[in-house]
Amino acid sequence: ELKVEQNPLFLSMQEGKNYTIYCNYSTTSDRLYWYRQDPGKSLESLFVLLSNGAVKQEGRLMASLDTKARLSTLHITAAVHDLSATYFCAVDDTNFGNEKLTFGTGTRLTIIP
Amino acid sequence: DAGVTQSPTHLIKTRGQHVTLRCSPISGHKSVSWYQQVLGQGPQFIFQYYEKEERGRGNFPDRFSARQFPNYSSELNVNALLLGDSALYLCASGRWAQYFGPGTRLTVT
Numbered sequence: 001e002l003k004v005e006q007n008p009l010f011l012s013m014q015e016g017k018n019y020t021i022y023c024n025y026s027t028t029s030d031r032l033y034w035y036r037q038d039p040g041k042s043l044e045s046l047f048v049l050l051s052n053g054a055v056k057q058e059g060r061l062m063a064s065l066d067t068k069a070r071l072s073t074l075h076i077t078a079a080v081h082d083l084s085a086t087y088f089c090a091v092d093d094t095n096f097g098n099e100k101l102t103f104g105t106g107t108r109l110t111i112i113p
Numbered sequence: 114d115a116g117v118t119q120s121p122t123h124l125i126k127t128r129g130q131h132v133t134l135r136c137s138p139i140s141g142h143k144s145v146s147w148y149q150q151v152l153g154q155g156p157q158f159i160f161q162y163y164e165k166e167e168r169g170r171g172n173f174p175d176r177f178s179a180r181q182f183p184n185y186s187s188e189l190n191v192n193a194l195l196l197g198d199s200a201l202y203l204c205a206s207g208r209w210a211q212y213f214g215p216g217t218r219l220t221v222t
Contacts, residue, residue, distance in 0.1 A: 004155075033211070042203060043156070043213040088155050099144070100169050101210050103155030 002027050002093045006104035014112050016078050021107045023072040023089035031092035032072045033101065034063050036085045043088065046074075076109075084111045115140070117206040117214035125220045126194050134189040134217045136204030142212075144168075145187040146205040147179060150216075156203055162187055163208075194221045 003026040013019050023032070031050055035043040047056045049065035049072060056063050060083065062075045072089055086108045090101040118137045126132050138145050144163040148156035158171040162181035176192045191198055199221045204214040 035213075042201075042216045045211050045213075048211065090155075099146070099161060099208050099210060100158045100171070101146075101148075101156075102158070106155050 002029070002091060002102045004089060004091050004102050004104040006087075006089055006107050008107060009105060010108050010110075012110045012112060013076075013079055015080055018078065019076050021074040021076075021087055021089075021109075023074070023104055025070050025072075025091045025102075027070075027093075028067070029070075029091045029093065032065050033090040033092075034061075034072070034074055035088045035090065037088065037106070038085050046087075079111045081111045081113060084109055117204055117212055119202075119204050119214040119217050121217060122215065123218045123220075125222060127222055128194055128196060130194050131190065131192050132194060132219060134191075134202050134204075134219070135186065136189070136206075136214055137184075137186045138204075138206035139212055142207040143185055144206070144208050145181055145185065146210045147187070147189050148203040148205065148210075148213075149173075150201040150203060151197075152200070159189070161210075191219075196221050 005024045034046040047063040052067040054065045060077045065072045086106045088103050088106045090103045093100045093102050120135045146161040147159040150156040160179045161169040165181045179189045181187045201216045201218050203216045206212045
């Protein structure tokens with residue numbers, strides 16, 4: 001069974017600082033997703049990573065994928081308050097035979113002024 | 114173009130009752146997936162439908178069922194509701210569930 005682990009679970013950081021969220025998964029997969037969720041809201045797709053070494057950037061967020069290590073990172077540069085949210089990574093469970101996503105437990109990010 | 118739509122937005126039910134949740138995918142998308150998100154956890158896969166056929170089912174009891182209609186909209190049905198069914202139910206449109214709807218928040222009392 002595919003397992004997806006994120007760390008840290010909670011992250012409180014000051015504005016202007018850099019930090020990285022880690023996502024480890026247990027079996028081979030071709031796709032990894034990052035989502036953002038604001039309190040009481042749905043999921044907003046941030047990045048889709050499709051191959052080993054893939055790197056994508058949007059504003060202050062950058063995501064990368066290392067399929068050999070089964071590791072993805074979400075790097076936050078010069079954090080601002082608007083980035084406060086819960087971030088989930090999700091892995092496409094190709095062993096399932098269809099497009100089933102297995103989500104991590106989420107990282108609750110709080111940016112402190 | 115409209116995104117993924119879900120109805121109702123909020124719902125309160127009593128234990129033992131039945132509930133039906135509805136989802137309309139993005140126009141042109143033939144796949145719909147359902148996920149359950151309990152407070153404080155990541156979403157859990159319930160079902161995927163593609164071209165009106167069930168493509169996958171997660172580890173949920175038979176009280177959960179779904180179907181997809183010719184216009185690709187979908188219904189999720191839950192029978193004999195339990196307190197533990199209280200959650201945000203998310204519908205995702207398209208292959209690999211890249212586009213999520215706003216969700217239906219179900220509270221079972």
